[in-house]
Amino acid sequence: MTTITVSNSVQLVAALKVATAGENILLATGTYNPFTLYGFKLPAGVTISSATPSAPAVLTGFTINDSSGFTFNNVTLSAANTPVGKNGAEVTIPFSFDDDVNITLNNDVVSGNPLRTLATQVSGLNFELCTNISVTGCAFSYLHNAINQTFNRNLNISSNTFTNIYDDCIRGGGTSNATVEDNQFTDDHVDAADTDHPDCIQFWTLNTKTSASNIVISGNTYTMGDGNPVQGVWMYDNYGNLPFKAVTITNNSFTGTDPRGISISDGNAVTIKGNTITAYQGKFLSGIVLQTGNDITVTNNAANFYGYQNITNLSTFNNSVIKEIPNGVTGPLTVSAAPLQPAGMSDLEAMALGYQLTDGFTLPSGIGATLVAATPVAYVSQTAQLVSAMAAMGAGVGAGAMSFMAATNRPDPTLVAPHGVALA
Helix, strand or coil: CCEEEECCHHHHHHHHHCCCCCCEEEECCCEECCEEEECCECCCCCEEEECCCCCCCEECCEEEECCEEEEEECCEEECCCCCCCCCCCCCCCCEEEECCEEEEEECCEEECCCCCCCCCCCCCEEEECCEEEEEECCEEEEECCCEEEECCEEEEEECCEEEEECCCCEEEECCEEEEEECCEEECCCCCCCCCCCCEEEEEECCCCCCCCEEEEEECCEEECCCCCCCEEEEEECCCCCCCEEEEEEECCEEECCCCEEEEEEEEEEEEEECCEEECECCCCCCEEEEEEEEEEEEECCEECEEEEEEEEEEEEECCEECCCECCCCCCCCCCCCCCECCCCCCHHHHHHHCCECCCCEEECCCCCCCEEECCCHHHHHHHHHHHHHHHHHCCCCCHHHHCEECCCCEECCCCECHHHCECC
């Protein structure tokens, strides 16, 4: 294995032009000016690493297009001094991979400027039309959006940290065979005035023509900390005819998310299992919201509430309704699971009233009611907050559909779901 050391961007580009298989290009400590590469097909095993791990090299921008075989290990990608482009900070992205293959970022730091505001904080990475992308063990901080990704195949974003991100941590659409796993999100949604529904993980269908498929979102955590509520997982079909297919969302823990802790608008063959979602006291309640879809399984989750609309073949089992986290608590706190379904109560009514079903249940095909499993009956004081949360989601849930009988500490058995479907 050959090792070569460079100390500036000109030397780095020159080394890449003649790189041989297995070569390790070491970056001397220092700051590297932005550079552009086009058509660089690197031999197998070439890595770009900091020569001194305790004092990593600082890259200030690059565009890598129609290239392959790039691995960046233990370097700093700094957007701290990137000027805001003419179209605004959000779309100013200093590190971009376009139409590339086999791209790896491992143990890198991607950061902006902690002194910037929402209007001036630029974004971090962009992947577009790429295949075989791996971003692992990296630390993202002080960015408008951390990772933008569109129209990729075989995307792996795992075991990274995201702190003090102003808007979205991971966002994009048109990508299939994607894994987003074991990432930690903390102190995000820095500016409470930002109304662009910041997300930990967002997928959309904007500008796409086919459905994205085979998406796994697992083991991720969000802790609000000094930030503000975000949407944990937000998957939205902009056109209403490109459902996300074969989606698995499991074992995520979101503490301090907004009403849409996990939300999918138009999904097909979706499994949502083993997730814990809760708000902090005094904030909107947070839950699992599904709007339009087919063949969806929701099981073994714990959340403040559940909302279902226009779902065919919905299977739910062993989901708990939990209380919000007290202020000052930094981790998930699962308490007071919903009581079991009373004898003689229909499955449909029990789901809407927040009881755990005694057996698994599949919603009959064609039922389009919005069904909300409200907070446990002991938490009657939270009813108004839940109404506000659902109203904010635009799910059409009125105060009457959230009524409780406080005197008897029981949910009102006359509850009627929206869209005219009685729950008796």
